[in-house]
Amino acid sequence: CTLTISFLTGVIGLAVGFTCSFKSGVVKAEFIALMGACIIPIALVQVTLGLQNISFAKVNDLTTSVENPPMFNQSRDRRLLGRDTSVFWDSFLSIRHSVKSHPNLQTAIVSLDCEATARKVYLTFHYLGWSRSFSDSTANSIEARASWGIGRRVNDFLVRLTPSGKDVCMIDLRSASRHARRDLGVNLLLIDKFMDRFTLEFIK
Numbered sequence: 157c158t159l160t161i162s163f164l165t166g167v168i169g170l171a172v173g174f175t176c177s178f179k180s181g182v183v184k185a186e187f188i189a190l191m192g193a194c195i196i197p198i199a200l201v202q203v204t205l206g207l208q209n210i211s212f213a214k215v216n217d218l219t220t221s222v223e224n225p226p227m228f229n230q231s232r233d234r235r236l237l238g239r240d241t242s243v244f245w246d247s248f249l250s251i252r253h254s255v256k257s258h259p260n261l262q263t264a265i266v267s268l269d270c271e272a273t274a275r276k277v278y279l280t281f282h283y284l285g286w287s288r289s290f291s292d293s294t295a296n297s298i299e300a301r302a303s304w305g306i307g308r309r310v311n312d313f314l315v316r317l318t319p320s321g322k323d324v325c326m327i328d329l330r331s332a333s334r335h336a337r338r339d340l341g342v343n344l345l346l347i348d349k350f351m352d353r354f355t356l357e358f359i360k
Contacts, residue, residue, distance in 0.1 A: 166194030195260070215250045218343040219330040220264070222257040226330045229290045229299060231259060235312055235334055250337050253331075258344055263328050266358060270296060270317040270325040277315050280354045283318035286313065302346045310334065311346055 169191030178184035203273055217232075219225040229234065239300065274296075281288055281300045289312075290299040302313035311331055318326040329350065331343040 162194045166191045169194065191219040208309050213341075214338060215256045215258075215341075215343065216251065216333040216335065216337060216339040217253060217255045217330070218258060218261070218332075218339075218347060219255055219328065220257070220261045220347070221328045222255055224328075225255045226297065226314045228312060228314055228330075228332070229292075229297070234331070235332070236336065238333055253336060260344075261329070261347060263326055265320065266325050266327065267323060268358070270319050273317055273327065274298065276354060276357045277317070279357050280350060283353055283357070284349065293306050302350070304342055304345055304349070309342075311339075311343060313346060313350070315350075 170188060173184060173188040178187065178239040268276075274291075277298050278288070281298075283298055284302070286300040286302045288298065288300050291297065296317045298315045298317070300313045300315075301310045303310050312332055314332075316328040316330075317330070320326045329347050331346045333339045333343060
């Protein structure tokens with residue numbers, strides 16, 4: 157809401173600044189610079205997330221396997237964060253929690269044993285700057301605090317590795333928001349971001 161108001165203010169202000177006359181050129185330049193600054197926040201969103209990727213679907217917990225989703229070490233209630241929001245945002249963005257799937261997501265299968273695959277996962281987390289928050293003794297379940305770009309908001313990210321025959325490992329992913337509202341498409345972007353980097357690590 158704030159981004160939208162800031163962007164509209166900037167657009168309207170720039171139109172006024174370029175079409176209307178001012179007392180001096182300095183005042184006009186300062187006004188145009190101020191209105192241009194109003195557009196910067198939404199420009200940053202475009203650079204980091206991409207406005208085309210923003211989604212208002214009722215999703216805040218996404219996985220590659222909705223029938224058998226990977227399970228976090230901590231319960232959802234313990235992972236949820238409280239956050240003060242306006243009545244409008246609470247009524248518009250709040251949703252009932254459920255683990256969802258996406259048509260573009262599915263279990264990945266790699267020709268590598270799960271121990272070696274876990275090392276690739278660790279390297280992927282390190283490259284992305286996602287700090288590891290939990291891993292079990294067998295390394296079949298690895299969790300991290302994931303964020304997108306320059307954003308400070310952290311999501312819980314989980315990788316489950318399941319052996320499937322000799323030198324074959326099945327990879328399931330789950331990304332969950334730490335709030336009870338729509339994720340605006342961020343969880344899908346985080347899963348895609350992880351897979352893009354993991355694929356590069358895998359083919360090295």
